[in-house]
Amino acid sequence: MKAWRSVRRVVETLLDLLYPPHLYCICCGNLIDATRTYHLCDHCMAHIRWDTAPLQQLEKPVAETAEPQCMVQDADAANGGGYASAEKRKSAVGAADFFDADSGIPEMQKLRCVQYGLYERTLIFSLKYNGKKYIARDLAQIMADRLALAGLAFDLIVPVPMFLAKQQQRGFNHAALMGQHLGKLVGKPCYAKALLRTEHTLPMRGLSPTERKLNVKGKFALNRKYAGALKGKRILLLDDFYTTGSTAEACFAQLCEASPSAVYFLAFAAK
Numbered sequence: 001m002k003a004w005r006s007v008r009r010v011v012e013t014l015l016d017l018l019y020p021p022h023l024y025c026i027c028c029g030n031l032i033d034a035t036r037t038y039h040l041c042d043h044c045m046a047h048i049r050w051d052t053a054p055l056q057q058l059e060k061p062v063a064e065t066a067e068p069q070c071m072v073q074d075a076d077a078a079n080g081g082g083y084a085s086a087e088k089r090k091s092a093v094g095a096a097d098f099f100d101a102d103s104g105i106p107e108m109q110k111l112r113c114v115q116y117g118l119y120e121r122t123l124i125f126s127l128k129y130n131g132k133k134y135i136a137r138d139l140a141q142i143m144a145d146r147l148a149l150a151g152l153a154f155d156l157i158v159p160v161p162m163f164l165a166k167q168q169q170r171g172f173n174h175a176a177l178m179g180q181h182l183g184k185l186v187g188k189p190c191y192a193k194a195l196l197r198t199e200h201t202l203p204m205r206g207l208s209p210t211e212r213k214l215n216v217k218g219k220f221a222l223n224r225k226y227a228g229a230l231k232g233k234r235i236l237l238l239d240d241f242y243t244t245g246s247t248a249e250a251c252f253a254q255l256c257e258a259s260p261s262a263v264y265f266l267a268f269a270a271k
């Protein structure tokens with residue numbers, strides 16, 4: 001595995017030398033000059049739906065809406081994993097609502113950078129499925145600016161974890177990558193292993209809100225090694241998307257086990 005990672009790093013470095021990422025818009029791939037904010041072309045900059053609302057303005061959608069088209073191929077979908085099979089979806093249904101956190105921790109306040117849509121989804125998919133890890137730096141800068149605009153103070157960052165086998169397959173956890181870049185930008189630690197995803201979960205796309213809740217039920221755990229580091233702290237929980245909030249709420253319940261003083265949720269994109 002180590003040898004394979006080394007080979008992959010060499011290939012990525014060579015590709016960066018051949019095709020310097022800063023010369024291309026991170027969303028549409030058009031040529032840009034180095035002065036562009038977030039390495040976005042004028043067209044994408046104008047079409048991305050930036051959010052400037054204050055904290056807690058992020059509402060849970062009551063119904064699923066159609067997935068927007070995307071400029072980037074979804075590798076999971078191409079492999080048949082983008083939408084859960086009918087059988088898998090059926091097996092995920094059947095239990096009642098399971099959120100019973102009675103921890104005394106204030107309700108999680110939420111923030112998004114952009115409204116979920118074609119351009120916004122393309123940015124994340126380019127990072128997740130096309131392996132363009134350099135995009136995480138720009139997304140982290142967008143997050144840093146968004147946090148500054150909202151005036152949100154926090155002590156540390158905890159990214160939503162991936163199941164280890166899936167992370168090894170992809171080679172990285174995109175949320176952790178964004179969290180690490182964000183941590184450097186804002187001068188806060190990022191604890192990528194503070195939460196663990198203990199079991200494989202189905203891709204959320206294509207699942208109903210109830211199915212999403214059941215899909216993540218019992219699949220996250222607090223890493224007890226970090227309980228002391230999180231106690232009494234203001235945690236910024238970070239993920240790429242926020243749709244029904246199932247993943248965020250499941251992570252919130254686990255983080256509460258460490259008795260933080262507050263948990264905020266930052267999504268790059270949300271509906």
Ligand SMILES: [Zn+2]
Nearest residue numbers: 025028041044
């Ligand atoms: Zn563009």
